Amino acid sequence: MLRPAITLLLVALFSVAARAGDTPASPRRISLDDAIAIALRDNRTLKAAGFGSEAARDQIGVARGAMIPRLDAGENVSYTNNPVQVFSDLLLQQDFSQKDFTLDQLNHPGFLSNFQSQVRLSFPLFEGGRLIAAYRAAGFAADAERWQVVQTRQSVEFAVIQSYYSAVLAEQRVAVVDRALGAARAHLAQAQDLFAHGMVVNSDVLRTNVLAGTFEQQRIEADSQLGIAWASLAHALGDEDERLAPLEKPAELDAAISPPSQLAGLVVCAAAGRPEINIADSRMKQAQQAVTIARADYLPTVEVAGVYENDTERFARAGNNEALLVTGRLNLFNGLATQSKVDAAQADLSRARVLADDLRHSVALEVETAYRRLVAAQQGLGVARRDNAYAESALKILEDRYGSGLATNVTVLDAQTAREQADMGLVGAQVSVAIDRAALNLAIGVEPEPASGR
Template sequence: MGMQRAFALSAGLSLALQLALSGCTGKAVRQAPTEWRAASRRWEQSPDKERGCINGSLPDGTSGEKGAIQPVQHVEAAQHEELPPPAAERQQPELDLMKTIQLAFISNPDLQSARERIRIADGLLASARAEFYPKLGFNETFNETNTPANAFMFLLNQARFSFNRNFNHPGFIDNFLTQGALNQNLYAGGLRRARQQAAEAQRNADAHALATVQNELVFHVAEAYYRLLQAQKLVEVRQDAVEQVRRHLQSVQVRFRANTAVKSDVLSVEVRLAEVQGELITAQNQLELAWAVLENVIGARLPRVKLPHEVPPAPWSDRCEAVESAVAEALQQRPEVAEMNSKRRAAEANIEAARAGKRPTVDLMGTYNVWTPNFVQGTNNLFAGLAVSLNLFDGGRTRSAIQTAQARVAELAARQQRLLLDIELDVRRAYLQLANAQAQLQVANQAIAQAEESLRETEVRYRAQTTTLTRLIDAQVALVSVRVRRATAQADVEIARANLERAVGRVTRLFNKESPSCGIPSVLQHPTSAPST
């Protein structure tokens, strides 16, 4: 053991002498003796027993610059080898677009509001259909009186009338009246049927409005999702830029210490490092904001799960069609078109409801009465009647109601025409935006390789002292700019595709196939019609 310690100490002293003779800085040599002894033991036990000064580093990886501890070349290369991710990270699920949209279908408050409007329409439709059915009622009344007229009526209805009673002073008379009533409208001039048709059409309009909200929601979720991936990619680009500038700064500092660079070069790179660090902070904040935007669109908090490294294509990304066919499909499939058609049918039904004010109404009524003073004595009777009513003059109210309903139909017809024009423009704009985004992505992909090669050549020339630091910084800035443009273009392409699907009105059908609870076919079915009266 003593011989081994002596050999290690001798090796350490020999190494220190070699470092001093090789020109390595001596600051690390003046470290504590315990560090030297530990370094010597590790060096003697290493399999290759490398000796000497390797790039200004000691055998244990201690750099000769400013006493910093840095790995030697072969250790540094081993550390830069890509290791497999931990098992927990490999098993962590990625944020998926389809599941995100399905979560939005459950949590989004706008969608919940649209569903509640359908429930309101269901209630109005049920109320309109109830007008075709009779009304039955029950009533129980108790009276006590000594008024001669009322006492005479109670005794007569109870079948207890007698001429022996003094009706000027009848005393107190009790009366219980148990009554059942029936009312049935037989004819209302078409009012009930028109109101039912209007309620059915309005319910369908609200159902199509739900599909419209779904269509818009899918697009907004997809947009927020791809903006989140874009923000993540920009953070990666900014992090790479920071590391790149740090390497440039180390290179310039080495040249400055070797008196082959001036102090202004070091300061320029330090300024550039501060710039890219600020851009990294901004990108990180934008990433957090992108998470918040996605949560806002979904209507629920999201766990910070792993994001896809590359921008994944959406389910509709493989579609490719001519703009004219897309326009024709949109004019047939957009839920806004069906919603406007339903509203127009409801308005036309309201015209018939207003015209019913000029027609007579026929009502059937009947009652069954039980008159008794004590639920032991008494009698019962029936009453039935038929009532016919006709409005002869109402000061123009019916005529004004008809004109208002007709104007409403004309207004909806004009709005429908405007809607069709807007849909066509929407599709053409979305189609052109997709074409532009695809072209921008193609240009960015071509420029990225050129910018990377330009930076590599500039770095080589700068190390060879055949170009200026300004050229090196410009090349680095150009590469970062191209990477940012590519990340933006990748997100823009998928967002433009989602926008085209929204403009055509196809996205909700994709999710209706997978999740019937999110669909609308059931709420678009017309209920069984009641009798036409």
């Protein structure tokens, strides 16, 4: 008898251990400021933008390198009996002799090897303004990428704020449903007791059971939405390895509401601070330099180069020569390709100007939209707080009256539903204000306010 008992005990212990292993660890609670700091460190989109900016800065060095002297080394090796090549290589090796003038030697030379080493120093004297324009264009491109990083950072910060408060909302929804479910079950117990004493009919018990079942379904859905919200927050942070969750009820949600600044001033602030506008301005300046580069094909190019050459057959004796070369080139006709390049560059410039102008109007619209949404959200929060107080008082009164037989079960159930809706409305309004405030900051191009300072 002892052995089966021990076996059952071990099985029970292993089952408990297995269930404990399947239970997910509690998440680590972080503040909004901590969440933003994690995202600025780990978010992959922001990291990619940083690499893009670094690559654009390196392109400035490429453009700069085209304007300074260039030093090249080259090596050519030949082994031939081509009469002309052999004759030329003997001269270059400075090893030509009388016997090499015989007709048979000139017409039928033997194989000759030649190791030709060259060092060439070249410098572009004039490129029609192409090189300096390319250098400036690279600088404007780097500016655009630098502002792109700023834009990406602000977008990531907003995404974190949105995900953070969405997770808060999801968790608060679970708490609201739990509270409503607890109240429904308490009312069910009350209805069952009254029914047992013959004070109410059975339909009161059945209707209350239905309401409790509805809350149970909502609890299942709320729990699923909470898991999704936590996963979305982890992705926005760029840290899926650790279970992170927002504070259960951030203090900033209950902070005093400060009205936004005047709309006109916010539009002016956005015109100066939005990174997209700075990106558009940099792209427009880059397009202006592209026009200069295209027009440079109409002008001549001049290059000066110095060459040192060493030619040898067996590395024992070598011929040396030096040269100073000045090379000029001017295209006289290329099938109007240059004109087409200029027209295309000017069209790109016109397009950049139109897009920059349209962007300024779009930014003004975004600021106004975000402003009005925040104002509406703040007003809605005041209404939600008032309705929440009304719903709480009404439910308490009706529950007391139902116990005294002065209120129907239906009115109590309706009050419980209204209380749940009011609770969710209040949490949703608080979260809407927080997100809409962040959206307004994003629209005007400023960093989000620290949560601790709200």
